[in-house]
Amino acid sequence: MANKLVSDMCLPPHLAHLLAARRLTTAKDVLSLPEVELMSLLDAGLATARDAVRHVSEFACPPCQTALALLEERVRLGGGGRLATTLCGLDEALGGGIPLGKLTEVVGPSGIGKTQFCLKLALLATLPECYGGLNGRVVYIDTESKFSSRRMIEIGQKSFPQIFRQEGLAQKMAGRILVMRPTSLSDFTKSLEQMKVTLLQNDVKLLIVDSVAAFMSSENERGTTGFTQHPLRWALSFLKSIAELTRIPVVVSNQVRSQSNDDGYHYSFEVKRMGDGVGAERLESHLVAALGIQWAHAVTIRLVFESHSGQRFIKVAKSPMSPAVAFPFIVESSGITLLNDDGIDVSGPEITSIRCQGGSQKGA
Amino acid sequence: MNHTDEEAYAALRGCDMAPNKTAQKLLLQGAQNAWDMLSEEQSQKHITTGSGSLNDILGGGIHCKEVTEIGGVPGVGKTQLGIQLAINVQIPVDYGGLGGKAVYIDTEGSFMVERVYQIAEGCISDIMEYFPCHHDKASSGQENLQPESFLAGIYYFRICSYTEQIAVINYLEKFLGEHKDVRIVIIDSVTFHFRQDFEDLALRTRVLSGLSLKLMKLSKAYNLAVVLLNQVTTKFTEGSFQLTLALGDSWSHSCTNRLILYWKGNERCAYLDKSPSLPVASTPYAVTSKGVRDAGSSSCKRVRVM
Known part of the structure; x- marks a missing residue:
């Protein structure tokens, strides 16, 4: 909508001429100027400038819906739509699984099981609907060369023996997963751009990016503190818009980096009251997601994978409709398995922390 | 003469x-x-936040004719509070509310209708609890307290670029003229697209201040509350990184009230950072399955989705 042409807006002729003469061709051109600058550029009075802005705004403004209409549409399109992870407890906490049309992030230290989780999701999305899948293709953007077809088939055979015993089904399922291995950031952005057009046509039902942080940490060493990672911001908006446009779940994995102190965790008004009560906490070096706080704001659901007290946990760290809850899990030959489906209530900001202590590091 | x-x-x-x-x-x-x-x-009646102690530090709730900015780290409950306000503004006058409608401008795509429905149900069940006598009457006449009617009272705009965000704020003037019963405009979040792809920072500041003036004007002209949700960022001051609300210092002048949501130990807290009439204060609050409530008041803290 931002690139809507002024010439398509049926403006009153004198306004249309005025804007065209100054090469203000899109809604974006007109609206991203402050009033005074627009006046001087158009060489016109305040009334004319305001009139132009008012007309253009009305055309560029997206349509309004009531929340009720939104709900009805959701119901019509099939109950919100989720991709079940087949991890019962997690599915229940998320209201049925990974939501369609939203951006879901999986973050955790290396070797914890993020890729295992992604592999399983990819497989699930290809399954026929009667087995709880989405019966479609999957695009798997593998930036770290971690995708393993053999491992995926193994997960499939162990977790759905009844399906994979059928002749040729493994081939059919695996054939629906398209793995892309971009080698640089520009490669990555290019393939994203291409995808926008082809996703819908090719019946793609899931997009996975594993991991989105790979290029950032290699190409943009200093980028993590200052938010100068422009191509990444673009990728972020783009992934969100793909999710909404095509109503498919988009799952991205994110790495962690260690942070040595509490910098950037408190507001100025908190600092003066804290004193040294936090000294003990500081000794533990803690991990934070590799992509900063801006990225975290943008994802709809964040699942944190962590290990402590000798166990691994999946935590629902951010979700508009879920409780703060953690599930202990293990990685076995059939993929990720929850040890219990009830989950452990987590209180406070602990839900967003990422720990990596003593978790048995078997099977990457 | x-x-x-x-x-x-x-x-x-x-x-x-x-x-x-x-x-x-x-x-x-x-x-x-x-x-x-x-x-x-x-x-003037205020829009309740759902939490009594939060209302107290805000001087009764969110005020009409004022612009209130609410910021906080991801997951602390900004969107929850935004949705809660969109529901609470619709509490009928008979039950002590404003009986208005809400405009919800979603720039992040984090508006989940299922959750809105749940919060509406929570709000209705609380009303029934506080006004048991009304409830008896309700069976005869007033049966309009349905979650669906609350949902129908939220006008939702989904914004995908900053141009659209500017357009929608300009268009609001006309929209509000046609929908005079709107009592609150919520923008969730005001930051997202402007941080995403606005290259020229000086221009960004000027465009933003133009927007905030327009919002201020709308809030006065149509007697409604404007609530802007804002993200946080880190800022280097006095030798260390600290959290601060995004969009810079000049933006921080553009709202009347500023509320910061943060974690204090295991509690969610709200801190009134700026207000022309109220003292700086902070209070704990909670997000329950019913929505935003007082901390510790609710026995069920776990949100369950059917």
């Missing part, structure tokens, strides 16, 4: 106005004296 004072007075009375009011009209068109403002302020 040779009128005596008494005649003049009688003429003024004829205008059906208090004498000082007429004088004020003559002095400066459109101005209002401080005493009238006070009485108007006192008669």
Whole structure:
């Protein structure tokens, strides 16, 4: 909508001429100027400038819906739509699984099981609907060369023996997963751009990016503190818009980096009251997601994978409709398995922390 | 003209106005004296946040005719509070609410209708609890307290670029003229697209201040509350990184009230950072399955989706 042409807006002729003469061709051109600058550029009075802005705004403004209409549409399109992870407890906490049309992030230290989780999701999305899948293709953007077809088939055979015993089904399922291995950031952005057009046509039902942080940490060493990672911001908006446009779940994995102190965790008004009560906490070096706080704001659901007290946990760290809850899990030959489906209530900001202590590091 | 004072007075009375009011009209068109403002302020109802202690530090709730900015780290409950306000503004006048409608401008795509439905149900069940006698009457006549009717009272705009965000704020003037019952405009979040792809920072500041002036004007003209949700960022001050609300220092002048949501140990807290009339204060609050409530009041803290 931002690139809507002024010439398509049926403006009153004198306004249309005025804007065209100054090469203000899109809604974006007109609206991203402050009033005074627009006046001087158009060489016109305040009334004319305001009139132009008012007309253009009305055309560029997206349509309004009531929340009720939104709900009805959701119901019509099939109950919100989720991709079940087949991890019962997690599915229940998320209201049925990974939501369609939203951006879901999986973050955790290396070797914890993020890729295992992604592999399983990819497989699930290809399954026929009667087995709880989405019966479609999957695009798997593998930036770290971690995708393993053999491992995926193994997960499939162990977790759905009844399906994979059928002749040729493994081939059919695996054939629906398209793995892309971009080698640089520009490669990555290019393939994203291409995808926008082809996703819908090719019946793609899931997009996975594993991991989105790979290029950032290699190409943009200093980028993590200052938010100068422009191509990444673009990728972020783009992934969100793909999710909404095509109503498919988009799952991205994110790495962690260690942070040595509490910098950037408190507001100025908190600092003066804290004193040294936090000294003990500081000794533990803690991990934070590799992509900063801006990225975290943008994802709809964040699942944190962590290990402590000798166990691994999946935590629902951010979700508009879920409780703060953690599930202990293990990685076995059939993929990720929850040890219990009830989950452990987590209180406070602990839900967003990422720990990596003593978790048995078997099977990457 | 040779009128005596008494005649003049009688003429003024004829205008059906208090004498000082007429004088004020003559002095400066459109101005209002401080005493009238006070009485108007006192008669004004506020939009409840769902948490009593949060209402207390805000002086009764979110105020109409004011711009309130709410910021916080991801996952602390900004969107939850935004949705809660969109529901609470619709509490009927009979039950102590404003009986208005809400405009919800979603820039992040984090508006989940299922959750809105759940919060609406929570709100209705609380109303029924506080007004048990009304409930008896409800079976006879008033049966409009359905979650669906609350959902129908939220006008939702989904914004995908900053151009659209500017457009929608410009368009609001017309929209609000057509929908006079709107009492709150929520923008979730004001930051997202502007941080995403606005190259020229000086221009960004000017465009943003233009927007905030427009919002301020709308809030006064249509007697409604404007709530802006904002993200946080890190800022380097006095030798260390600290959290601060995004969009910079000049933006922070553009809202009347500023509320920061943060974690304090295991509790969610709200801190009133800026207000022209209220003292700086902080209070804990909770997000339950029913929505935003007082901390510790609820026995069920776990949100369950059916």
